[in-house]
Amino acid sequence: MLNLLRPALTLVVAMTAFTGLIYPLAVYGIAQAVMPGRANGSLIERNGIVVGSVLIGQNFMDHRYFWSRPSATIPQPYNAAASSGSNLGTTSVKLKDRVRADVAHLIQTGIAQPVSADAVTTSGSGLDPHVSPAFAESQVARVARARGLQPAAVAALVAQQTENPTFGIIGEARVNVLELNLALDALKM
Template sequence: MINHLRPAFSLVVLMTLLTGIGYPLTITGVAKFAMPAQANGSLITKGDVVIGSQLIGQNFTTERYFWPRPSATSPDAYNPMASGGSNLGPTAAKLRDAVAANIKHLKDSGINGTLPADAVMASGSGLDPHISPEFAKAQIARVAKARGLPETSVAALVQSETVLPSLGFIGEPQVNVLKLNLALDALKG
């Protein structure tokens, strides 16, 4: 019996070393060499202080900043440890109530007109750092008023921070909320 188990045990140990340790370390090393910023989390720094990541949304709530899309993580918004979709289907009362509350909040804050889906619904991970240009444009008047800036300046900033689809057709236009808010802080007002 030992003669039959020894090769199986040896194979498990070998494959664990190769696929569980060797492969991940090799890929991590290659990534850190080829794409160091991305391999280290695409962190955004101000001086020597890390203020966020381009890959994880942040919960901006004041009138002076552009707001992200709703977060599905709870109890804290944009908590990466609680990442994951809500798994609520289109007929779920909880989803319907959450969307209605988000619509009411946006309407109460002065955002009128047709709201894009990302304004009222969380992304699959609940951590999406991007919003659509339409949602950003819907917030221009509110942000400009709160900062005492001309709407044209804020609109130009939104336009400059809008990232177009890769190769012109892969993906959707999007705006990274953290980068937009940092650019907004760089404006006087």
């Protein structure tokens, strides 16, 4: 019996050490050496203070800023510890009511119509930091008015911050809302 137990225990200890310690430390070391910014969460700092991550949306509500798409994380929007979709299907009355209310609110605040789909729908993770160029452009007049800027200057900033599809074919054009708002803050009034 001991002849069977000893190799099994040795294998369990060796695999635990390899998969639980050696391999993770090796991957961590390689990531820190090759791409430390990404390995540490793609954080954005301003004046030595972390203001967010390129990978996680934020809940901008002030009219002076571009708004993100809705977040599905509950109870706090854009809570990375609660990443998930809403699990509400297209026939859900709760989803339809929320979308109607969001559309009405956006129209009331002056968002150009038609309202972009990503303005009222959540992403699969509930944390998407990007909006479509159409949603960003529909907010230009509101943001320019709130900041006392020329709409053309704000629209040019949106165009400058628009990212093309990855490798020109993967995904769609998109605008990172945090980076856009930081560039907006840096814009001279």
